[in-house]
Amino acid sequence: GESVGLHLPTLSVQEGDNSIINCAYSNSASDYFIWYKQESGKGPQFIIDIRSNMDKRQGQRVTVLLNKTVKHLSLQIAATQPGDSAVYFCAETRSGYALNFGKGTSLLVTP
Amino acid sequence: DTAVSQTPKYLVTQMGNDKSIKCEQNLGHDTMYWYKQDSKKFLKIMFSYNNKELIINETVPNRFSPKSPDKAHLNLHINSLELGDSAVYFCASSQGEGRTEAFFGQGTRLTVV
Numbered sequence: 001g002e003s004v005g006l007h008l009p010t011l012s013v014q015e016g017d018n019s020i021i022n023c024a025y026s027n028s029a030s031d032y033f034i035w036y037k038q039e040s041g042k043g044p045q046f047i048i049d050i051r052s053n054m055d056k057r058q059g060q061r062v063t064v065l066l067n068k069t070v071k072h073l074s075l076q077i078a079a080t081q082p083g084d085s086a087v088y089f090c091a092e093t094r095s096g097y098a099l100n101f102g103k104g105t106s107l108l109v110t111p
Numbered sequence: 112d113t114a115v116s117q118t119p120k121y122l123v124t125q126m127g128n129d130k131s132i133k134c135e136q137n138l139g140h141d142t143m144y145w146y147k148q149d150s151k152k153f154l155k156i157m158f159s160y161n162n163k164e165l166i167i168n169e170t171v172p173n174r175f176s177p178k179s180p181d182k183a184h185l186n187l188h189i190n191s192l193e194l195g196d197s198a199v200y201f202c203a204s205s206q207g208e209g210r211t212e213a214f215f216g217q218g219t220r221l222t223v224v
Contacts, residue, residue: 034211043115043201043215044154087152093211098144098167101154 012108019077021105023090026071030092033066034099035075038087044101047075047088077107085109114138117202117216124192125224132187132219134202142166142208143185145177148199148218157200160185161208192223 013019025033031052036044050057050064050073057064063076073090087104115136124130136143144167145157159167163179174190185202199220205213 032211038152041217043203043218044213045215046212049211089154095208097208098156098159099211099213100156101146104152104154 009103010106010108012110013080015080015082015109015111017080019075019080019084019107019109021075021077021088021090021107023073023075023102024071025073025090025092025102027092027094027100028068028071029094031094032092033064033073034091034093035062035064036089036091036101037084038089038104040086044089080107080109082109082111114214115202115204115216117200117219119219120217121220121222123222123224126192126194128192129188129190130192130221131189132200132202132221134185134187134216136183136202136204136214138204138206138214140204140206140214141182142205142210143179143182144203144205144213145185145187146201146203146215148201150198154201158185158187159208166208189221192221194223197221197223 034049035047038044048059061078065074087106089101089104091099091101117134142161144159148154157171158177160179176188179185199218201218202216203213
Protein backbone atom coordinates (compact mmCIF):
# COMPACT_ATOMS: atom_id res chain seq x y z
CA GLY A 1 0.00 0.00 0.00
CA GLU A 2 0.97 3.64 -0.17
CA SER A 3 3.13 4.75 2.68
CA VAL A 4 5.72 7.09 4.02
CA GLY A 5 8.95 5.70 5.41
CA LEU A 6 12.29 6.74 6.80
CA HIS A 7 15.78 5.85 5.59
CA LEU A 8 17.45 5.65 9.00
CA PRO A 9 15.96 4.41 12.25
CA THR A 10 18.51 6.23 14.45
CA LEU A 11 20.65 9.31 14.10
CA SER A 12 23.30 10.52 16.52
CA VAL A 13 24.64 14.08 16.25
CA GLN A 14 26.81 16.31 18.38
CA GLU A 15 25.34 19.31 20.07
CA GLY A 16 25.67 22.33 17.85
CA ASP A 17 25.84 20.37 14.60
CA ASN A 18 23.08 20.38 12.01
CA SER A 19 20.80 17.35 11.76
CA ILE A 20 19.14 15.99 8.66
CA ILE A 21 16.33 13.48 8.91
CA ASN A 22 15.11 11.89 5.69
CA CYS A 23 11.84 10.38 4.61
CA ALA A 24 10.63 8.66 1.44
CA TYR A 25 6.99 8.63 0.44
CA SER A 26 4.95 6.87 -2.21
CA ASN A 27 1.59 8.67 -2.19
CA SER A 28 1.62 11.22 -5.02
CA ALA A 29 -1.86 12.42 -4.06
CA SER A 30 -0.75 13.94 -0.75
CA ASP A 31 -1.64 17.57 -0.22
CA TYR A 32 0.69 18.21 2.67
CA PHE A 33 3.76 16.67 4.22
CA ILE A 34 4.39 17.19 7.87
CA TRP A 35 7.04 16.59 10.52
CA TYR A 36 6.19 15.65 14.08
CA LYS A 37 8.44 15.29 17.12
CA GLN A 38 7.73 12.83 19.90
CA GLU A 39 9.60 13.11 23.18
CA SER A 40 9.75 10.18 25.53
CA GLY A 41 6.46 9.62 27.33
CA LYS A 42 4.61 12.27 25.37
CA GLY A 43 2.36 12.50 22.38
CA PRO A 44 3.63 13.67 18.97
CA GLN A 45 4.00 17.41 18.54
CA PHE A 46 3.68 19.31 15.26
CA ILE A 47 6.90 20.89 14.00
CA ILE A 48 6.36 22.11 10.47
CA ASP A 49 4.43 21.29 7.32
CA ILE A 50 4.91 21.89 3.62
CA ARG A 51 2.31 22.00 0.93
CA SER A 52 2.88 19.61 -1.95
CA ASN A 53 3.32 22.45 -4.47
CA MET A 54 6.29 23.89 -2.55
CA ASP A 55 9.84 22.62 -2.33
CA LYS A 56 11.14 24.41 0.75
CA ARG A 57 9.78 25.90 3.92
CA GLN A 58 11.63 27.36 6.87
CA GLY A 59 10.69 27.67 10.49
CA GLN A 60 12.59 28.48 13.61
CA ARG A 61 15.83 26.43 13.33
CA VAL A 62 14.07 23.95 11.06
CA THR A 63 13.81 23.65 7.30
CA VAL A 64 11.76 21.14 5.39
CA LEU A 65 12.70 20.22 1.84
CA LEU A 66 10.41 18.41 -0.56
CA ASN A 67 11.66 16.73 -3.73
CA LYS A 68 8.65 15.46 -5.62
CA THR A 69 10.74 14.03 -8.43
CA VAL A 70 12.23 11.40 -6.18
CA LYS A 71 9.45 11.51 -3.59
CA HIS A 72 11.73 12.53 -0.80
CA LEU A 73 11.22 14.75 2.23
CA SER A 74 13.80 15.96 4.70
CA LEU A 75 13.90 17.88 7.95
CA GLN A 76 16.95 19.94 8.72
CA ILE A 77 17.55 21.12 12.27
CA ALA A 78 20.15 23.83 12.68
CA ALA A 79 22.45 23.95 15.72
CA THR A 80 20.96 20.84 17.27
CA GLN A 81 20.37 21.06 20.99
CA PRO A 82 19.90 18.37 23.67
CA GLY A 83 16.22 19.26 23.77
CA ASP A 84 15.93 18.13 20.15
CA SER A 85 16.53 14.52 21.20
CA ALA A 86 13.31 12.73 20.31
CA VAL A 87 11.70 10.49 17.71
CA TYR A 88 10.82 12.34 14.51
CA PHE A 89 8.01 11.26 12.23
CA CYS A 90 7.18 12.34 8.76
CA ALA A 91 3.51 12.22 7.81
CA GLU A 92 1.28 13.05 4.88
CA THR A 93 -2.31 13.99 4.52
CA ARG A 94 -4.93 14.78 1.96
CA SER A 95 -7.98 16.91 2.42
CA GLY A 96 -10.56 15.04 4.45
CA TYR A 97 -8.15 12.36 5.60
CA ALA A 98 -6.27 11.85 8.83
CA LEU A 99 -2.50 11.96 9.13
CA ASN A 100 -0.65 8.98 7.69
CA PHE A 101 2.58 8.55 9.64
CA GLY A 102 5.81 6.95 8.55
CA LYS A 103 8.19 5.05 10.78
CA GLY A 104 10.10 7.22 13.21
CA THR A 105 13.74 8.22 13.36
CA SER A 106 15.29 8.50 16.78
CA LEU A 107 17.52 11.56 17.07
CA LEU A 108 20.12 11.48 19.84
CA VAL A 109 22.05 14.65 20.59
CA THR A 110 25.35 14.07 22.35
CA PRO A 111 27.31 16.75 24.25
CA ASP B 112 -4.43 23.99 30.92
CA THR B 113 -4.06 20.64 29.17
CA ALA B 114 -5.32 20.88 25.59
CA VAL B 115 -6.00 17.18 24.99
CA SER B 116 -6.25 14.98 28.04
CA GLN B 117 -6.73 11.25 28.20
CA THR B 118 -7.37 8.97 31.13
CA PRO B 119 -6.04 6.72 32.35
CA LYS B 120 -2.36 7.15 31.52
CA TYR B 121 -1.63 3.50 32.28
CA LEU B 122 -3.99 0.56 32.04
CA VAL B 123 -3.09 -3.03 32.87
CA THR B 124 -5.78 -5.59 32.42
CA GLN B 125 -6.36 -9.27 31.76
CA MET B 126 -7.30 -10.83 28.46
CA GLY B 127 -11.01 -10.94 27.86
CA ASN B 128 -11.80 -7.84 29.92
CA ASP B 129 -13.59 -4.75 28.64
CA LYS B 130 -12.01 -1.35 29.18
CA SER B 131 -12.53 2.27 28.23
CA ILE B 132 -10.17 5.18 27.60
CA LYS B 133 -11.52 8.70 27.86
CA CYS B 134 -10.42 11.74 25.93
CA GLU B 135 -11.34 15.39 26.20
CA GLN B 136 -10.10 18.44 24.33
CA ASN B 137 -10.60 22.07 25.36
CA LEU B 138 -9.39 23.60 22.08
CA GLY B 139 -12.80 23.92 20.49
CA HIS B 140 -11.74 21.66 17.64
CA ASP B 141 -14.23 19.94 15.36
CA THR B 142 -12.25 16.81 14.65
CA MET B 143 -10.94 14.17 17.03
CA TYR B 144 -8.92 11.02 16.42
CA TRP B 145 -7.67 7.85 17.97
CA TYR B 146 -4.24 6.57 16.99
CA LYS B 147 -2.50 3.38 18.01
CA GLN B 148 1.28 3.26 18.51
CA ASP B 149 2.86 -0.18 18.58
CA SER B 150 6.06 -1.34 20.24
CA LYS B 151 8.07 -0.23 17.19
CA LYS B 152 6.68 3.30 17.55
CA PHE B 153 4.57 2.99 14.43
CA LEU B 154 1.57 5.32 14.64
CA LYS B 155 -1.60 4.33 12.85
CA ILE B 156 -4.96 6.06 12.62
CA MET B 157 -7.86 4.09 14.05
CA PHE B 158 -10.82 6.46 14.00
CA SER B 159 -11.64 10.01 13.07
CA TYR B 160 -14.71 11.93 14.19
CA ASN B 161 -15.89 15.27 12.88
CA ASN B 162 -18.60 17.06 14.80
CA LYS B 163 -19.48 13.83 16.63
CA GLU B 164 -19.83 11.87 13.39
CA LEU B 165 -17.57 8.98 12.44
CA ILE B 166 -15.48 9.87 9.39
CA ILE B 167 -12.71 7.29 9.33
CA ASN B 168 -12.68 3.71 10.57
CA GLU B 169 -9.42 2.14 9.52
CA THR B 170 -10.05 -1.61 9.49
CA VAL B 171 -10.17 -1.72 13.25
CA PRO B 172 -11.75 -4.84 14.80
CA ASN B 173 -15.30 -4.21 15.90
CA ARG B 174 -14.22 -4.94 19.47
CA PHE B 175 -13.12 -1.29 19.39
CA SER B 176 -16.01 1.13 19.61
CA PRO B 177 -15.47 4.88 19.73
CA LYS B 178 -18.13 7.12 21.19
CA SER B 179 -18.39 10.87 20.89
CA PRO B 180 -21.03 12.30 23.24
CA ASP B 181 -20.11 15.82 22.16
CA LYS B 182 -17.49 17.64 20.11
CA ALA B 183 -15.08 17.87 23.03
CA HIS B 184 -15.06 14.18 23.92
CA LEU B 185 -14.09 11.01 22.11
CA ASN B 186 -13.95 7.87 24.21
CA LEU B 187 -12.66 4.48 23.15
CA HIS B 188 -14.23 1.30 24.46
CA ILE B 189 -12.53 -2.02 23.87
CA ASN B 190 -14.31 -5.35 24.37
CA SER B 191 -12.73 -8.75 24.94
CA LEU B 192 -9.19 -7.46 25.15
CA GLU B 193 -6.47 -9.47 23.46
CA LEU B 194 -2.70 -9.58 23.98
CA GLY B 195 -2.20 -7.88 20.62
CA ASP B 196 -4.15 -4.86 21.81
CA SER B 197 -1.21 -3.90 24.03
CA ALA B 198 0.02 -0.57 22.73
CA VAL B 199 -0.04 3.14 23.45
CA TYR B 200 -3.29 4.78 22.36
CA PHE B 201 -3.27 8.46 21.52
CA CYS B 202 -6.19 10.76 21.26
CA ALA B 203 -5.77 13.87 19.11
CA SER B 204 -7.78 16.77 17.81
CA SER B 205 -7.54 19.26 14.98
CA GLN B 206 -9.54 22.14 13.62
CA GLY B 207 -11.22 20.34 10.74
CA GLU B 208 -10.48 17.21 8.75
CA GLY B 209 -7.21 16.79 6.94
CA ARG B 210 -5.50 19.53 8.92
CA THR B 211 -1.78 19.15 9.31
CA GLU B 212 -1.51 20.30 12.90
CA ALA B 213 -3.07 17.83 15.27
CA PHE B 214 -2.77 18.14 19.02
CA PHE B 215 -2.09 14.89 20.77
CA GLY B 216 -2.78 13.75 24.29
CA GLN B 217 -0.10 12.13 26.42
CA GLY B 218 -1.21 8.65 25.50
CA THR B 219 -2.62 5.67 27.37
CA ARG B 220 -0.31 2.71 27.70
CA LEU B 221 -2.49 -0.37 27.59
CA THR B 222 -0.97 -3.65 28.69
CA VAL B 223 -3.01 -6.81 28.31
CA VAL B 224 -1.76 -9.76 30.34
